[in-house]
Amino acid sequence: MNRNTKINILLVVIVVALAVLPLALGLGDHKDEPFTGADAQAETAITEIEPDYEPWFTPLYEPPSGEVESALFALQAAIGAGVLAYYFGLRRGRRQGAERARAQEAAPAGSATDAEDARARTEDTRSRTEQV
Amino acid sequence: MHIAEGFLPPAHAIAWGVASAPFVVHGVRSLTREVKEHPESTLLLGASGAFTFVLSALKIPSVTGSCSHPTGTGLGAILFRPPIMAVLGTITLLFQALLLAHGGLTTLGANVFSMAIIGPWAGYAVYKLLKRYEAPLMVAVFFGAFVADLSTYCVTSVQLALAFPDPGSGFLGALGKFGGIFAVTQIPLAVSEGLLTVLVMRLLVQSSKGELTRLGVLLQSKRQQPRTEKTATSEKPEAPEAPEKPEKSETGASA
Numbered sequence: 559m560n561r562n563t564k565i566n567i568l569l570v571v572i573v574v575a576l577a578v579l580p581l582a583l584g585l586g587d588h589k590d591e592p593f594t595g596a597d598a599q600a601e602t603a604i605t606e607i608e609p610d611y612e613p614w615f616t617p618l619y620e621p622p623s624g625e626v627e628s629a630l631f632a633l634q635a636a637i638g639a640g641v642l643a644y645y646f647g648l649r650r651g652r653r654q655g656a657e658r659a660r661a662q663e664a665a666p667a668g669s670a671t672d673a674e675d676a677r678a679r680t681e682d683t684r685s686r687t688e689q690v
Numbered sequence: 691m692h693i694a695e696g697f698l699p700p701a702h703a704i705a706w707g708v709a710s711a712p713f714v715v716h717g718v719r720s721l722t723r724e725v726k727e728h729p730e731s732t733l734l735l736g737a738s739g740a741f742t743f744v745l746s747a748l749k750i751p752s753v754t755g756s757c758s759h760p761t762g763t764g765l766g767a768i769l770f771r772p773p774i775m776a777v778l779g780t781i782t783l784l785f786q787a788l789l790l791a792h793g794g795l796t797t798l799g800a801n802v803f804s805m806a807i808i809g810p811w812a813g814y815a816v817y818k819l820l821k822r823y824e825a826p827l828m829v830a831v832f833f834g835a836f837v838a839d840l841s842t843y844c845v846t847s848v849q850l851a852l853a854f855p856d857p858g859s860g861f862l863g864a865l866g867k868f869g870g871i872f873a874v875t876q877i878p879l880a881v882s883e884g885l886l887t888v889l890v891m892r893l894l895v896q897s898s899k900g901e902l903t904r905l906g907v908l909l910q911s912k913r914q915q916p917r918t919e920k921t922a923t924s925e926k927p928e929a930p931e932a933p934e935k936p937e938k939s940e941t942g943a944s945a
């Protein structure tokens with residue numbers, strides 16, 4: 559594993575730790591309902607400050623249950639993750655394709671079919687020109 | 691940071707809508723211009739929007755014992771400048787308001803103002819400032835994303851405190867109350883968002899060097915130049931000056 563990958567994995571581990579630690583350490587135990595959403599708490603705070611306040615508009619569509627709501631949230635995350643994965647996959651594929659094409663161009667016609675071999679050979683020529 | 695549907699008095703809802711509208715209109719113009727002039731950036735634009743989509747769907751536990759979500763707007767602001775994030779953020783907020791009953795149409799203006807306007811601009815300002823003082827790219831990216839996230843929640847706290855000042859302690863008392871709910875909860879999440887943005891930026895540096903250079907995130911790479919020179923010379927050893935010339939003019943044009 560190279561250094562780049564290690565750093566990337568470390569970043570993910572820290573993010574996961576930041577999310578899991580509050581749960582593991584029981585930081586929500588002092589509340590009646592631990593780990594509710596901050597948005598909902600703000601609504602409660604509003605009704606505490608102004609007990610008479612009535613929301614004057616209701617959502618056009620409301621998910622009928624918590625399950626449906628979490629499904630829609632998962633859908634949102636899935637769409638985002640899918641697009642991101644498509645982007646990075648496409649980039650990686652294009653880069654590999656370009657590398658292969660370059661290697662084939664540089665190699666003699668006979669062995670051009672073996673891209674791996676040809677790439678190694680260009681690297682070899684590169685290092686030789688460096689020495690020159 | 692989503693103020694729920696109907697939870698801002700009409701006057702406030704309209705005022706925030708009026709404040710946000712010009713930014714979004716300007717953002718739509720910037721976006722169409724970017725796509726027209728650089729069709730190749732459409733993919734990365736999509737990826738930036740997707741990042742916001744993912745992050746704002748994840749409600750993550752925080753040290754205060756409640757849950758909140760990152761915004762993901764820092765990345766796009768750093769890559770494409772804040773106006774474009776005004777559009778991408780608004781799309782995300784609309785999706786959540788219409789399908790998830792999260793946020794709302796009457797509070798869309800206020801939510802757009804915090805998440806799609808102030809957040810990206812504040813993050814972008816910090817990123818630019820750090821880069822001016824020659825901070826390493828990833829340090830600037832981390833703090834840019836961190837500030838974009840946290841400032842969004844601070845703005846939400848201000849918006850709610852303005853609408854619902856505490857009867858005893860007034861605006862400041864309410865600000866303390868809402869700030870305690872939003873801003874404090876958000877600090878570890880903003881750290882997470884900063885780290886995730888750094889992660890994505892690292893992957894982009896690996897995969898999309900050319901694009902990042904065009905967008906001005908990366909400087910004309912020094913490592914890439916000699917490599918193209920080398921391959922060029924190994925192909926045409928008899929004319930080593932030829933490939934050098936266009937490269938020099940390229941650097942001149944972009945400088």
